[in-house]
Amino acid sequence: MSPRILPRPAHTVSRKDIDPDALKVLYRLKNHGFVAYLVGGGVRDLLLGRRPKDFDIGTSAHPQQVKRLFRNCFIIGRRFRLCHVRFGRKVVEVSTFRRQAEADEGDTLIRRDNTFGTPEEDAFRRDFTVNALFYDIATFSVIDYVGGLEDLDRRTIRTIGDPGIRLREDPVRMLRAVALAARLDFSIDPDTVEAVRFLRGEIVKSSPARILEEFYKILRQGAARRTFEMLHELGLLAYILPAADEAVARGSAELLGSLARLDEVRRSGRVAVEDLDHALLLGTLLVPLGLPPRGAGARELRRGTPEEEPLDVAAEMASLGAEPEPELPVAPASLALPFARRDLDRLRLILAAQPRLREIQRSSRVRQMLAGRGYLDEALRWLEIHGGEEGGELATHWRSLEPKSPAPAASDESGTAAETAGGAPPAGRRPRRRRRRHRRRPTPTPSTP
Numbered sequence: 001m002s003p004r005i006l007p008r009p010a011h012t013v014s015r016k017d018i019d020p021d022a023l024k025v026l027y028r029l030k031n032h033g034f035v036a037y038l039v040g041g042g043v044r045d046l047l048l049g050r051r052p053k054d055f056d057i058g059t060s061a062h063p064q065q066v067k068r069l070f071r072n073c074f075i076i077g078r079r080f081r082l083c084h085v086r087f088g089r090k091v092v093e094v095s096t097f098r099r100q101a102e103a104d105e106g107d108t109l110i111r112r113d114n115t116f117g118t119p120e121e122d123a124f125r126r127d128f129t130v131n132a133l134f135y136d137i138a139t140f141s142v143i144d145y146v147g148g149l150e151d152l153d154r155r156t157i158r159t160i161g162d163p164g165i166r167l168r169e170d171p172v173r174m175l176r177a178v179a180l181a182a183r184l185d186f187s188i189d190p191d192t193v194e195a196v197r198f199l200r201g202e203i204v205k206s207s208p209a210r211i212l213e214e215f216y217k218i219l220r221q222g223a224a225r226r227t228f229e230m231l232h233e234l235g236l237l238a239y240i241l242p243a244a245d246e247a248v249a250r251g252s253a254e255l256l257g258s259l260a261r262l263d264e265v266r267r268s269g270r271v272a273v274e275d276l277d278h279a280l281l282l283g284t285l286l287v288p289l290g291l292p293p294r295g296a297g298a299r300e301l302r303r304g305t306p307e308e309e310p311l312d313v314a315a316e317m318a319s320l321g322a323e324p325e326p327e328l329p330v331a332p333a334s335l336a337l338p339f340a341r342r343d344l345d346r347l348r349l350i351l352a353a354q355p356r357l358r359e360i361q362r363s364s365r366v367r368q369m370l371a372g373r374g375y376l377d378e379a380l381r382w383l384e385i386h387g388g389e390e391g392g393e394l395a396t397h398w399r400s401l402e403p404k405s406p407a408p409a410a411s412d413e414s415g416t417a418a419e420t421a422g423g424a425p426p427a428g429r430r431p432r433r434r435r436r437r438h439r440r441r442p443t444p445t446p447s448t449p
Contacts, residue, residue, distance in 0.1 A: 001120065001340060003075060003120070003123075003143050003144055003145045003346055004140050004143075004144040004145075004149060005142070005143055005144075006141055006142040006149070007139075007140075007141050008139075008140040008141060010082055011141075011142045012047060012049065013038075013043065013046045013135050013140075013142060014046075014048070015140075016022050016276065017051075017056060018046075018209060019044075019055045019090075019092070020092060021085075021087040021092055022038065022055035022092050023083055023137075024037065024055060025057055025070070025092050025094060025149065026137040027137065028069055028070070029059050029069065029094075029277070030059055030138055031177045032061075032069060033284075033446070034059050034060045034061040034065070035059060035060040035097075035119065035138075036057060036058075036059045036061075036137055036138075037057065037058045037059070037119065037134040037135060037136055037137070037143070038055060038057060038062075038134070038135035038137070039056050039057065039058040039095075039133075039134055039135075040056045040058075040126070040131050040133075041053070041054065041056075041123075042054060042055045042056055042135075043133040043134065043135045043142065044130050044131060044148070044152065046135075047133070047142070047149075047152060048106060048152065054077075054091075054093065055092060056093045056094075056095070056096045056197060057093065057095070057097075058094075058097055058119070058134065059095070059096060059097065060096070060097060060119075061094075061096065062096050062116065063075045063081050063083050063096060064085040064096050066085075066096075067083065070083075070085045072085055072087065073085045073094075081096070082094070082095050083095070083319055090120065092296065093158065094319045094380070094428055095118060096116050097117050097118055097119050097121065097122035098116055098117050098121070098122050098193065098347070098386070099115050099116070099118070099124075099125060100115075100117075100119025100121065100124060100125040101122035102393045106188055108332060110356075111336050112367065114219055118132060118340065119143070119145075120145050123145040123146050123160075123335060124145065124146060124160055124161070125160075125226075126146075127147075127159065127160065127166070127173050127177075128159060128176075128177065128180065129146045129147050129148040129149045129150075129151045129158050129159075129160055129169075130151050130156075130158075130180075130186075131148070131180075132144075132145065132146045132148050132160060132409065133148045133149065133152075139449075146160050151167055151189075155184070155185070155186045155187065156186060156189050157177050157180055157184075157186050157187070157188045157189060157313065158188075158189035158191075159173070159177070159183045159189070159192050159195075160194055163191050163194075163195035163196075164193045164195045164198070167192075167195050167196065167202070168199060168202060170206075171202040171205055171442055172203075172204045172206050172210055172211065172214055174196045174199070174200065174203060174234075174236060175203070175211070175214045175215075175218070175231075175236065176201075176214065177192060177196065177228045178196075178227055178231055179214070179218050179221065179223075179227050179236065181221065181230065182221075182223040182226040182227040182230055183221050183223045183227075183249070186276075186392045191313060193234070196234050196236065197234055200234065200235045200239060200385075201239060202379075203236060203239050203240065204239060205394065208337060208338045208394055209338065211240060211337060212337045212338060213238075213337070215233070215241075215337065216278060216281055219259075219264070219281040219285070220266065220273050220276050220281070221263060221266045222264060222266040223261050224262055224263055225256055225259040225260045225263055225371065226258040226410075228248055228256075228259060229248060229256075231245075232245055232248040233250060233298065239339065241285075241337065243289045243291060244289060246286065247289055251356060254288035254289075255285075255288040255289060257288070258284050258287065258288040258386065259284065259285075261284075261313060261385055261386055262276075262281075262385060264382065270384065270392075271381055271385065274423055275377075275438070276381075277343075277378060278343040278345075278381060279346040279347040279375075279378060280347075280350070280378055280381060280385070281352060282339060282343055282347050283347045283382060283386075284385070284386075285348060285349065285447060286347070286445065287351070295337055305337075315423065346375055346378070349373075349379075350375055350378050350379045350382050350383075351374045353373075353375065353376070353379040354379065354382065354383065354387075356369070357379060357383055357394060357395075357398060358394065359382070380395045380399065381395075383395045383398075398428050421448060
């Protein structure tokens with residue numbers, strides 16, 4: 001099949017809009033003789049005039065060949081062998097072109113997918129037509145094998161191939177279709193809608209962890225309310241979050257309003273997407289449903305920082321003046337998703353801190369009580385998102401009370417100024433141990449006869 005190719009003058013994708021590190025990867029692959037394309041949602045968003053969240057690359061180079069070209073490359077994954085090329089905290093994802101994998105015998109569900117292929121085969125194995133567009137760094141052209149350009153013009157989400165087969169292969173695609181349509185304000189192709197309605201029960205075959213991760217993405221994307229409404233209309237939400245489905249069905253102002261507030265702060269940029277951690281997202285969902293996160297018990301609530309001490313949740317709740325709660329299961333029984341216990345614990349503390357954060361007249365005392373608590377920043381973000389105009393002003397007030405960190409002392413090869421002067425080492429650094437000096441024993445002189 002011949003692709004539709006748009007030369008540079010016929011499209012709006014420009015190299016100045018592509019991440020510089022992604023360009024470095026594209027050019028190095030090309031200069032070493034490999035085919036290298038910008039692929040997927042990045043091309044779609046650039047054509048729509050949106051800023052892509054990620055810049056993913058497809059190439060003819062195999063993972064080990066990519067690794068040999070980039071010292072900062074790490075190969076990850078089992079089902080998909082992917083290359084992550086790291087630039088500081090940024091990751092450029094590089095994948096080898098693949099062809100459609102064969103499903104396990106007697107089952108249409110794809111469990112392994114590591115069969116390398118051509119760019120055309122790679123395009124046809126992707127989920128939706130608008131996600132299968134390529135940008136060729138060698139010719140600056142956009143390549144379309146599947147009709148994605150036409151669907152972009154029509155503002156339509158359509159599966160590639162028979163939707164019944166493609167959605168059975170990976171039922172999570174049903175969630176992605178709805179989320180993508182809501183985020184881009186697109187419609188879903190009627191054949192795809194019909195297949196989703198017919199196959200909605202297949203979603204239970206997917207890994208609960210994958211479904212939960214998709215829901216976190218939905219809550220972060222800035223169109224959570226519309227996505228939940230569409231999931232209810234298509235009958236999917238009842239299989240995943242029954243309590244939420246019932247709330248949407250009766251037009252719950254609490255749930256829909258909570259999702260709308262999250263969408264508003266996400267779109268406004270007042271809260272960065274990386275600051276919307278799982279505990280905040282769970283609260284946006286659980287609290288309006290009247291399902292407070294309980295029963296987590298005493299746990300360590302660390303976020304990967306070794307400096308933070310293990311935190312006894314029960315004791316911390318008592319210090320905040322919160323009422324003791326009876327022990328319940330890790331997640332409310334009416335919810336089918338496996339929420340992490342530590343995220344529920346952290347949410348309990350965020351909610352328990354809210355009354356304290358409204359005690360303006362006791363600011364200094366409360367600040368001293370909450371100083372150094374790992375959940376304080378998240379409690380302030382909750383106040384910004386769900387506290388209305390007053391909550392935003394309160395969060396600003398509390399942040400103005402944060403102590404300014406001192407400027408680091410100048411250092412030289414012999415150590416910091418403080419150490420050189422005999423003072424204490426900077427916070428966070430272990431003091432150097434002085435080596436004990438042992439006095440040499442005098443060598444005995446031989447006695448003269």
